[in-house]
Structure formats: structure tokens, C-alpha cells
Amino acid sequence: MDCDILIVGGGLVGCAAAWHLACAGLSPLLVESGHVNGGASGQNAGSLHFQIERRFLEQGAQAAEQGAQIVLLNKLAIAEWAGLEAMLDRPLDIEMTGGLMVAETEAELELLAFKVARENDLGLGTKLLDAPAVRGLAPYLSSGLLGAGFLAEEGHANPRILADAFARSATARGAHLRTGTAVVGLTMERDGFYRATLQDCERRYEVRSPRVLLASGHWTPQLAAMLGLNVPLYPVPLTMSVTDRTQPFLPYLIQHVGKRLSMKQTEDGNLIVGGGWPSRFEFGADGKPDLDRPARIVPDNLRANLAVAQAVLPSLRQRVLLRSWTGTTCISADQLPIVGMIDAAPGLFVAAGGSMFTLGPVLARLLAQSIVDNRPAAEIELFLPRRFNHLNAFAVLT
Ligand SMILES: Cc1cc2nc3c(=O)[nH]c(=O)nc-3n(C[C@H](O)[C@H](O)[C@H](O)COP(=O)(O)OP(=O)(O)OC[C@H]3O[C@@H](n4cnc5c(N)ncnc54)[C@H](O)[C@@H]3O)c2cc1C
Structure with a gap:
């Protein structure tokens, strides 16, 4: 079976990305090893914190200065949250x-x-x-x-609601969702496609996709490691x-x-x-x-x-x-989110790290736009995995 893009993880980031990609006309396959919103997205505090977080301020002036850059994204996130109920056409307890x-x-x-x-x-x-x-x-x-x-x-906002709302809206737009389905293997083939081995309660099977989005929260490094890649989360x-x-x-x-x-x-x-x-x-x-x-x-x-x-x-x-x-x-290693394509692995995207309840909706939209346009949106330049390229300088993918 083939798909346009395989999304690994049914938390807020994966579900929101599935929605935006489906709206753009792609046919994403989202696989989730447990159930939608079963990870951090459903367990968090639900804070929409747009002021610079304390964790950016406690590591000295240089870290605070770097962390302050998050404000540019926080401003976009404010507008994103203000428009979510209208966009998904349902109450979201915000x-x-x-x-x-x-x-x-x-x-x-x-x-x-x-x-x-x-x-x-x-x-x-x-x-x-x-x-x-x-x-x-x-x-x-x-x-x-x-x-x-x-x-x-x-x-x-109520963290129990949003990821599920994105998932429902995404499937209504043509995204495919498989819960209880884990990615247990991931390789890159010679033609540049990715081959993922999926395991559900009954069978093990494979899908091929030109693009993969690891929206897998704190499991993201484990999945990247299947390809021999390092993601510092x-x-x-x-x-x-x-x-x-x-x-x-x-x-x-x-x-x-x-x-x-x-x-x-x-x-x-x-x-x-x-x-x-x-x-x-x-x-x-x-x-x-x-x-x-x-x-x-x-x-x-x-x-x-x-x-x-x-x-x-x-x-x-x-x-x-x-x-x-x-x-x-x-x-992440520098506390900022890591969002975008890993240069060493064309077609492989990640989106994780930090306060992804607050930032997940806007970053998912910007990432989906980057995937569709085949170039990173200007607003995510600061958060691209590129800043950690040295960690994958010796990667051998095929
Ligand atoms: C206690 C707590 C409080 C927090 N409070 C806040 C807050 O107030 N505000 C804020 O902005 N952020 C907060 N956060 C952070 C925020 O919750 C996370 O950054 C965000 O939910 C991450 O979303 P995600 O979709 O990236 O990951 P997750 O929600 O963790 O989703 C990842 C999904 O990937 C799936 N998965 C993993 N491996 C595989 C595999 N091999 N195959 C298939 N599926 C797989 C998992 O089952 C999981 O469902 C908090 C986090 C915690 C834990």
C-alpha cells in the first residue's frame, strides 16, 4: 500500500498536520500505536502560554535571548488559537x-x-x-x-478535546487514520521512498511513502534512530x-x-x-x-x-x-521546537519539542504548508532541524 505522506503519531501535532495536509488535497495516512490523544497531548496542563516561559529565563542571559525568539511564533499562535473553533467548526473549550x-x-x-x-x-x-x-x-x-x-x-484550553477534533475533521477531509497501529520499522529505499513496517493487533505489513512526518512526541528520537538519524530531543x-x-x-x-x-x-x-x-x-x-x-x-x-x-x-x-x-x-537541545525536514533524509519531517500544546496548531499548519510548497515557510526557519545538521553528517540511509 502507498500513501502521499505517512504521519507517525496521533497527538495534537500529528492530527493537526493531517487536517492541514488533507485540506491541501493530500491523502495522509496517520498511524497511532495507541489511541488518538493518548500521549502528552491528552495529559498536559492545557496552558496557552504566550509570554516567554520561565524555562527560557533560568539558564542565563544568552539562553534567554535565544529563547526570546519564540515570541515571534507565540504571536502567530495567538491568532491561530483565536481562529481554531471557527476553522474546525466546533466548540473547543478555549x-x-x-x-x-x-x-x-x-x-x-x-x-x-x-x-x-x-x-x-x-x-x-x-x-x-x-x-x-x-x-x-x-x-x-x-x-x-x-x-x-x-x-x-x-x-x-481543554487538552482532551483538540487533537480528537483535528483527527475527526482530517478524516472527514480524506485523511486515513489507523489507531492501535505502531511503526516498528522504517527504512529508506533506493528510489527515495520510505518503507514503514506497521504492526497492529492482528498483522504486520508494510507501506511505502515518499514522505514521512514523525509527529511522535518524545518517541521521535527512537523512530529517527530506525533510519540511523539523530534528533536531539x-x-x-x-x-x-x-x-x-x-x-x-x-x-x-x-x-x-x-x-x-x-x-x-x-x-x-x-x-x-x-x-x-x-x-x-x-x-x-x-x-x-x-x-x-x-x-x-x-x-x-x-x-x-x-x-x-x-x-x-x-x-x-x-x-x-x-x-x-x-x-x-x-x-530539544536548545529548548526550541524542532520542526521541518531533516536535510540528510529528503522527505523525512519532524515536529516535536517544547510546548507543543500552545504551539502545535500553528506549527502543524506551517509545516503542512512547507510540505505542500516543498520549501520551508519563512516562519519556521528558526526551528528547522538544520541547526543540528552536524549530528547527521555521517548518516547512511540506503
Ligand atoms: C504533564 C505535561 C504538561 C504539559 N503542559 C503543557 C502546557 O500547559 N502547555 C503546552 O503548550 N504544552 C504542555 N505540555 C507539552 C505538550 O503536551 C506536548 O508538547 C504536546 O502535547 C506534544 O504533542 P505531540 O503530538 O507532539 O506528541 P504526543 O501527544 O505525545 O503524541 C505522540 C503520539 O505518537 C505516538 N507514537 C509514538 N511512537 C509511535 C510509533 N512507533 N508508531 C505509532 N505511533 C507512535 C504516541 O502513542 C503518541 O500518541 C505538557 C506536557 C506534559 C507531559
């Missing part, structure tokens, strides 16, 4: 009612001022609020906060928590410029707390982290996460913790 990135110390306030200035330089309308302004906007937050960055377009297991419901009072996404924190209230009234606190991988018999098993919660990290959250939102102490869970994401 709230873009603003986000506060708070500071508790003078040093954090200084970092916040640097960040907001950089964002403003790059055309993002973040405002630097002093303590009285924060209290005026969000009186339920700690009176000890010294300030916050406020971005009116930030917010959150590293798996990161994280912790999330949800409380019982309470009256709606928190319209904002809350983040912290100096500590790991994200917090929001869902439409149903639950508070979701996270922000990048690591969990611990289970290890396989081979001594390596088992990427297929859920990671284990680290109790000290969970407690620390909740303590940071309670310091910012004191009323959180009155809530009941319903559930905590783990999910695995991946970051």
Missing part, C-alpha cells in the same frame, strides 16, 4: 481571558521587567503590573506578590494535579517568573496545578527509562509544586486534591 506571570522577590521583578521589555520589543503586548495593579486585577492572589506580567491573550516526565470544584473565580492563567508554576480554573470549577515539576521514569529490563510506561510521582516534588501554588493562591489550601498524574513531554 479560554483566552488573560495570563499573569507573577514575581515574589525583587530579583524576580527585575527578571520580569527584562522579559516584558524583550516581549514588547518583539511586538507582544505584555504589560508590567506593580503590586497594587495585581491586587486590583486578582485580589484573591497573595498580597505578597510584588508584580506580574499580564498578557490579555493568554489562557487555557530528550524525554521529560512531569507532574500535574487537579482539585475539587469551586465557584468560578480565576479567569487567568497563572505562572511564576521565578518558580515552577502553572495554575488555572477549568470551566467546571476545578483548579489545575502544574508548572514543570519532574516525575521519575520507570526503568525497563535494559536499564533504560521505559518511555511507554507512565512515570512515577515524586512525592517531594508534588508537595513543592503545591506549596508554590498555595503561596501564590492562599485559598488553594481549602481545596481537596482529587488526583495527580504524570505525563511525558520532550525538550
Whole structure:
């Protein structure tokens, strides 16, 4: 069996790419080893964070400067999210009612001022609020906060909905979707086509395709390795928590410029707390982290996460913790997403790394456009795998 393009992974990125490619007239085959949205796309915090994330700021000035480039993409992502419900013609539980990135110390306030200035330089309308302004906007937050960055377009969305909506819309447009089907082998043939070995619960068979998109989240390096290629993405297991419901009072996404924190209230009234606190991988018999098993919660990290959250939102102490869970994401060697064709392997595309809930929809659109046009869209130049070409300088594909 042949197809126009084989997409490996039914998370947000793969499903959104399938939709855009199908809309462009291609006939993608998307294979997903489990079920749609079963990976990080369905386990994440649902934050739409368009301010520069703390992880870009904590590694010194040079990393912060490089990370600031993400703002150009974040601006596109704002427009993308604002148009998603109309594009897919269905409600998607998206709230873009603003986000506060708070500071508790003078040093954090200084970092916040640097960040907001950089964002403003790059055309993002973040405002630097002093303590009285924060209290005026969000009186339920700690009176000890010294300030916050406020971005009116930030917010959150329900991570359980979007990938599935893209998948349904894509299949309605002619994309083929096979769940419970894993890629277990991938080679390049002499004519430049890729041959993928697929395994479902009944059979093992092969497909040939001139193009392959690895939209496989933290499994992407494993798939690239089947071709002898290196993609510098590293798996990161994280912790999330949800409380019982309470009256709606928190319209904002809350983040912290100096500590790991994200917090929001869902439409149903639950508070979701996270922000990048690591969990611990289970290890396989081979001594390596088992990427297929859920990671284990680290109790000290969970407690620390909740303590940071309670310091910012004191009323959180009155809530009941319903559930905590783990999910695995991946970051790239320079923390920016890796999106586009791998030069050493014509026709092989990757899209992973970083905050792909926020950025997945826009990057999937830009990548699909690049695939159709046969040249990278200008907006993804900064994120092309090309910056890691040295890692594949010795690759032998056929
Ligand atoms: C706890 C947590 C909180 C997060 N919070 C946020 C947030 O608030 N905001 C934000 O922007 N981002 C957040 N992220 C990151 C975000 O969730 C991910 O970047 C994004 O969901 C990645 O989407 P994806 O489609 O690339 O990967 P995934 O959703 O992981 O999908 C990859 C899919 O590929 C499939 N697959 C893998 N190997 C194969 C194979 N061999 N054959 C077939 N299928 C295969 C997997 O089964 C999986 O379904 C968070 C991540 C985690 C884990």
C-alpha cells in the first residue's frame, strides 16, 4: 500500500498536520500505536502560554535571548488559537481571558521587567503590573506578590478535546487514520521512498511513502534512530494535579517568573496545578527509562509544586486534591521546537519539542504548508532541524 505522506503519531501535532495536509488535497495516512490523544497531548496542563516561559529565563542571559525568539511564533499562535473553533467548526473549550506571570522577590521583578521589555520589543503586548495593579486585577492572589506580567491573550484550553477534533475533521477531509497501529520499522529505499513496517493487533505489513512526518512526541528520537538519524530531543516526565470544584473565580492563567508554576480554573470549577515539576521514569529490563510506561510521582516534588501554588493562591489550601498524574513531554537541545525536514533524509519531517500544546496548531499548519510548497515557510526557519545538521553528517540511509 502507498500513501502521499505517512504521519507517525496521533497527538495534537500529528492530527493537526493531517487536517492541514488533507485540506491541501493530500491523502495522509496517520498511524497511532495507541489511541488518538493518548500521549502528552491528552495529559498536559492545557496552558496557552504566550509570554516567554520561565524555562527560557533560568539558564542565563544568552539562553534567554535565544529563547526570546519564540515570541515571534507565540504571536502567530495567538491568532491561530483565536481562529481554531471557527476553522474546525466546533466548540473547543478555549479560554483566552488573560495570563499573569507573577514575581515574589525583587530579583524576580527585575527578571520580569527584562522579559516584558524583550516581549514588547518583539511586538507582544505584555504589560508590567506593580503590586497594587495585581491586587486590583486578582485580589484573591497573595498580597505578597510584588508584580506580574499580564498578557490579555493568554489562557487555557481543554487538552482532551483538540487533537480528537483535528483527527475527526482530517478524516472527514480524506485523511486515513489507523489507531492501535505502531511503526516498528522504517527504512529508506533506493528510489527515495520510505518503507514503514506497521504492526497492529492482528498483522504486520508494510507501506511505502515518499514522505514521512514523525509527529511522535518524545518517541521521535527512537523512530529517527530506525533510519540511523539523530534528533536531539530528550524525554521529560512531569507532574500535574487537579482539585475539587469551586465557584468560578480565576479567569487567568497563572505562572511564576521565578518558580515552577502553572495554575488555572477549568470551566467546571476545578483548579489545575502544574508548572514543570519532574516525575521519575520507570526503568525497563535494559536499564533504560521505559518511555511507554507512565512515570512515577515524586512525592517531594508534588508537595513543592503545591506549596508554590498555595503561596501564590492562599485559598488553594481549602481545596481537596482529587488526583495527580504524570505525563511525558520532550525538550530539544536548545529548548526550541524542532520542526521541518531533516536535510540528510529528503522527505523525512519532524515536529516535536517544547510546548507543543500552545504551539502545535500553528506549527502543524506551517509545516503542512512547507510540505505542500516543498520549501520551508519563512516562519519556521528558526526551528528547522538544520541547526543540528552536524549530528547527521555521517548518516547512511540506503
Ligand atoms: C504533564 C505535561 C504538561 C504539559 N503542559 C503543557 C502546557 O500547559 N502547555 C503546552 O503548550 N504544552 C504542555 N505540555 C507539552 C505538550 O503536551 C506536548 O508538547 C504536546 O502535547 C506534544 O504533542 P505531540 O503530538 O507532539 O506528541 P504526543 O501527544 O505525545 O503524541 C505522540 C503520539 O505518537 C505516538 N507514537 C509514538 N511512537 C509511535 C510509533 N512507533 N508508531 C505509532 N505511533 C507512535 C504516541 O502513542 C503518541 O500518541 C505538557 C506536557 C506534559 C507531559
